[in-house]
Amino acid sequence: MSLELQVCTVILAVIHYPFVIGVQWYARNRSAKPVIRVAEPPGQRAREIRNAWLTTPMHAALYFTLTAGGALHAAPETASLALGTFLLTFVWTEVWHYASHVAMHTRALHFIHKEHHRSRVTEPWTSVSFSVLEKLIFSLGILGLLALVSHWHEVSIFGIFAYYLLCFFTNTLGHANFEFRNPGYYTRVMGRVFNSPTYHTLHHARYIKNYGLITPWLDRLFGTEWPDVPEVQTRAASGEPLTRLSERVALDPTRIHLTQLPAR
Ligand SMILES: [Zn+2]
Numbered sequence: 001m002s003l004e005l006q007v008c009t010v011i012l013a014v015i016h017y018p019f020v021i022g023v024q025w026y027a028r029n030r031s032a033k034p035v036i037r038v039a040e041p042p043g044q045r046a047r048e049i050r051n052a053w054l055t056t057p058m059h060a061a062l063y064f065t066l067t068a069g070g071a072l073h074a075a076p077e078t079a080s081l082a083l084g085t086f087l088l089t090f091v092w093t094e095v096w097h098y099a100s101h102v103a104m105h106t107r108a109l110h111f112i113h114k115e116h117h118r119s120r121v122t123e124p125w126t127s128v129s130f131s132v133l134e135k136l137i138f139s140l141g142i143l144g145l146l147a148l149v150s151h152w153h154e155v156s157i158f159g160i161f162a163y164y165l166l167c168f169f170t171n172t173l174g175h176a177n178f179e180f181r182n183p184g185y186y187t188r189v190m191g192r193v194f195n196s197p198t199y200h201t202l203h204h205a206r207y208i209k210n211y212g213l214i215t216p217w218l219d220r221l222f223g224t225e226w227p228d229v230p231e232v233q234t235r236a237a238s239g240e241p242l243t244r245l246s247e248r249v250a251l252d253p254t255r256i257h258l259t260q261l262p263a264r
């Protein structure tokens, strides 16, 4: 068992907390622009923090157990292997998260996911508030495929570690309920590829659609994206948040809507 593995595991077990506290500090002290201005119900944050103690270290525990136990073969590290593993983990996690998330919105499996959805108005602590089973499914799905791959192709544990750092940070921002991008973000190149906090905020507020994690492409492919995401983002970034959870925003007729293009 390498010292590097131990250090990466310890960092992964605790890093979500400074991310949450840092984003919360930013929202409070930098006049962040909320996506939805609706008060959280009493007790929400205390419940989310309780959930966090149980579930936050699970990614790290599985990462360590599978690697130290030999199920996930750690190859000698090179920069190109770390980058390749990072990209594989990124793409696979987008697919796994989308598929498992949609599955958990079916009647049969919703019990796994409903704890996370008790927070209709999100805040940074919502990003660490899950049931144990949901966190286990998410983490085992990511690392399970990488463990399989590692038996016929080299895999870098640093690449996985780097992806988790990105995932934890973007996940915290995704639940922060404030918009840090400029108005019109979704009409720009970055906005066509990567989600902003508005995206997942609408998933919690409206309960369905916008199932994607960091990118919107699978929602676009399967027609599960809210069409007014760009309009809500522009409103929020202009200092005009939604004032009701179910509020919809009229679509800008001058914008080409990807979800409305005819199928070829
Ligand atoms: Zn959901």
Ligand SMILES: [Zn+2]
Pocket (backbone or CB within 6 Å): 116, 126, 175, 200, 204
């Ligand atoms: Zn969420």
